[in-house]
Amino acid sequence: MPVDEKVLRxxxxxxxxxxxxxxxxxxxxxKADEDTVYHHLGVPTPAVRRTAASFLRQVKAxxxxxxxxxxxxxxxxxSCKISELRTIAFQWSFNFRNHFRxxxxxxxxxWVMTYVTGWGxxxxxxTHSLGHFLHEYPEHIPKVKTWTFSPNAMVRRASAVAxxxxxxxxxxxxxxxxxxxxxxxxxxxxxxxxxxxxxKEATKAYETEVFDYVMARKAIMPRTALRYAIEKMPKELxxxxxxx
Numbered sequence: 001m002p003v004d005e006k007v008l009r010x011x012x013x014x015x016x017x018x019x020x021x022x023x024x025x026x027x028x029x030x031k032a033d034e035d036t037v038y039h040h041l042g043v044p045t046p047a048v049r050r051t052a053a054s055f056l057r058q059v060k061a062x063x064x065x066x067x068x069x070x071x072x073x074x075x076x077x078x079s080c081k082i083s084e085l086r087t088i089a090f091q092w093s094f095n096f097r098n099h100f101r102x103x104x105x106x107x108x109x110x111w112v113m114t115y116v117t118g119w120g121x122x123x124x125x126x127t128h129s130l131g132h133f134l135h136e137y138p139e140h141i142p143k144v145k146t147w148t149f150s151p152n153a154m155v156r157r158a159s160a161v162a163x164x165x166x167x168x169x170x171x172x173x174x175x176x177x178x179x180x181x182x183x184x185x186x187x188x189x190x191x192x193x194x195x196x197x198x199x200k201e202a203t204k205a206y207e208t209e210v211f212d213y214v215m216a217r218k219a220i221m222p223r224t225a226l227r228y229a230i231e232k233m234p235k236e237l238x239x240x241x242x243x244x
Contacts, residue, residue, distance in 0.1 A: 003062055003069075005076040009085070012055050012077070016084050019047040037117045038083045045087070052088040056095060067099035071107055078115045086121060094128040105140045108133055112147070112158050119190050122154045123161055130158070131165025134172075141175055148182035156183060157194035167201040176202055177213055184217060189224060196228025203232050214241050 024042035043051075064070060074089035093108075108130045116122045134141060147159035160179050166172045176198055183195045203210045214221065214229055218241055221229075230241045 003059060003064055003073065005073055008055070008059070008073065009077060009080060012051065012085065012088065013041075013082070015051050015055070016041055016043050016048065019043045019051070038081050038086065038121075040083045043084050048084045048087050049091060051084075052091040055088070056092055067096045067101075067104075070096055071104070075107075078111065083121075086115060087124065089115075090121075090124050090129060094132070097129060097132045100129075100133050100136060102137050102139070105133065105137065105143070109143070112155055113152070116154045116158060118154065119157065119194075122157050122194075126158050126161040127164050130162050134162055135166045135169065138172060141172065145175070145179060145182070148179060153186075153188040153191050156186060156188070156191045159183070160191075160195040160198040163198050164201050167198065167205075170205045173202050173206050173209065177209075180213065184225075185220060185222065192222045192225040193228055196225035199225075199229035200231050203229070207233060207237075211237055211241070219244075 020042045021044060022042065024040075024044060026042070059070070059073065064073070070092055074092050077085040077089040090111075108125070111125060112122075112130065116125060134144065144159055144162055147155045150156050150159075160176075160183060163172060163176055163179065167176070180195050180199060183191055186192060186195075199210050199213070210229060211233065214226060218226060226241060230238045233241070
C-alpha cells in the first residue's frame with residue numbers, strides 16, 4: 001500500500017514541532033523578511049536529523065524501499081517550503097545514494113534550481129547527494145559546468161561546491177580550474193567563498209597545482225576567494241600568494 005505523502009508530512013511536521021526551541025525560532029524570525037522563501041520552524045539540526053532517520057525507518061517498514069518512490073516523497077517535502085523538511089528530504093536522498101542511477105541527475109538539477117535558496121541548503125545538497133552522484137557519474141560534469149553562467153548565485157556556488165565530495169576522494173581535479181576560471185571575478189561573496197572552498201579542498205592532494213593557479217591569477221582574483229583557496233597551505237606559500 002503506497003504511503004500517503006500528505007499524512008506522512010503532517011506526522012513529520014508534528015514531530016518536528018515537538019522539538020522547536022524558542023531561541024532558534026526567534027533567531028530565524030528576526031532574520032525573516034518579505035524575500036524569505038523558506039519558513040524555519042526553529043528545530044536544532046541534530047533533532048531534525050534524528051527525526052529524518054526515525055521516519056525513514058517507518059517508510060521502509062511500510063514497504064517503500066526503492067529510490068524512486070522515496071525521491072517522490074522528498075519532492076513533496078521540498079514543495080512545502082519548510083526548511084527542516086528540506087533538510088529531511090536531502091538526507092533521505094543521500095541515504096539512498098547507493099541506488100542512484102544516471103537519470104537521477106535531472107532530479108538533483110531540479111532541486112538545485114528550485115529548492116536551493118541559500119548557502120546552507122546549497123552545501124547540504126552539493127556535498128552529499130549531488131556530490132556523490134557526480135563522483136559516480138562524471139559524464140554529467142559538463143552540465144554542471146554550465147551552472148557557472150546561471151543568473152542565480154546559489155546555482156553558481158553549487159557548480160563549485162558539487163566537486164568537494166570528489167576532491168575529498170582525490171577525483172576530478174582536472175575539472176575544477178575551469179570552474180574557478182568561470183567564477184573567478186564573480187561579484188557575489190558566497191560564490192567567491194564557494195569556489196575558494198573548492199580550491200582549498202583540492203590543496204590537500206594537489207597543493208602545487210592550486211598554488212600555481214592562484215599565483216597566475218592573484219592580481220584579479222578576489223581576496224575572499226584567494227584567502228579561502230590558500231587557507232591550508234604552508235605559511236610561506238600563503239605569504240607569496242597574498243603579496244600584491
